[in-house]
Amino acid sequence: MSISRQDMFTVRSDSTGALVLTGELDVATIQQLQDKIDEIMVPGQPIVLDLAQLAFLDTSAMHVLVGTFEATGRPVVLLNASRSLRRILGYMTQQPKAWVFDGESPS
Amino acid sequence: MKTFEFRLPAEPTAAAVARAVLEAVAPDLPEPILLDAKLLTTEVVTNAIRHARGTQAVIVRVRRNKLVRVEVVDQGPMFDPQPQTTSTRAGSGQGLRLVDGVASAWGVEPDEAGKKVWFELVAIGGSDVDL
Numbered sequence: 046m047s048i049s050r051q052d053m054f055t056v057r058s059d060s061t062g063a064l065v066l067t068g069e070l071d072v073a074t075i076q077q078l079q080d081k082i083d084e085i086m087v088p089g090q091p092i093v094l095d096l097a098q099l100a101f102l103d104t105s106a107m108h109v110l111v112g113t114f115e116a117t118g119r120p121v122v123l124l125n126a127s128r129s130l131r132r133i134l135g136y137m138t139q140q141p142k143a144w145v146f147d148g149e150s151p152s
Numbered sequence: 153m154k155t156f157e158f159r160l161p162a163e164p165t166a167a168a169v170a171r172a173v174l175e176a177v178a179p180d181l182p183e184p185i186l187l188d189a190k191l192l193t194t195e196v197v198t199n200a201i202r203h204a205r206g207t208q209a210v211i212v213r214v215r216r217n218k219l220v221r222v223e224v225v226d227q228g229p230m231f232d233p234q235p236q237t238t239s240t241r242a243g244s245g246q247g248l249r250l251v252d253g254v255a256s257a258w259g260v261e262p263d264e265a266g267k268k269v270w271f272e273l274v275a276i277g278g279s280d281v282d283l
Contacts, residue, residue, distance in 0.1 A: 073164040084174045103194045104246045129187050
């Protein structure tokens with residue numbers, strides 16, 4: 046069995062400026078997301094990620110969320126995260142203020 | 153109890169292949185348990201490929217009864233299974249910290265091919281019947 050990185054994950058901007066993530070995020074695909082975030086990032090402005098079509102993420106994604114939070118000074122806003130993604134992110138408690146779900150205020 | 157064993161070339165997409173295989177061999181697991189198994193397998197396979205010098209391929213073994221047990225064998229040296237607790241920076245410690253927090257049990261043991269990192273999850277609500 047083989048999987049190509051292009052089939053595994055894509056990221057694009059939507060009309061609101063959110064990044065729409067599709068597929069699976071791990072070490073094989075995380076650089077695609079990092080590059081896209083670097084391209085659009087403005088200090089002081091939160092990065093918004095639409096996760097409706099994202100099926101999986103791992104600790105490499107957590108590192109990018111934390112790094113993005115540190116670079117922008119604003120928590121990353123996660124839209125439409127599935128129960129599975131929330132379960133995974135719930136395990137990653139080292140930097141709990143690095144992201145917020147659906148724009149709710151950080152606790 | 154049947155053991156599934158598969159060999160993954162040490163490529164960046166190895167963890168994605170491992171997740172797909174897990175889904176194929178354990179489709180009846182409760183969804184959260186399958187998800188946890190996929191997450192921990194991803195972290196352990198990623199560590200094996202990133203940090204275990206000389207590893208050309210990893211072997212993944214999946215055993216199933218009331219527990220799900222996953223073993224990831226690589227050709228790298230043994231290490232002290234103390235997950236890092238102080239850093240939020242990238243590194244194998246993050247993945248192992250996750251394994252430590254989520255798995256019912258886990259460990260590092262010598263294996264014929266090098267070493268293996270294993271973990272177990274209780275398949276609560278799953279079938280008691282062996283695969």
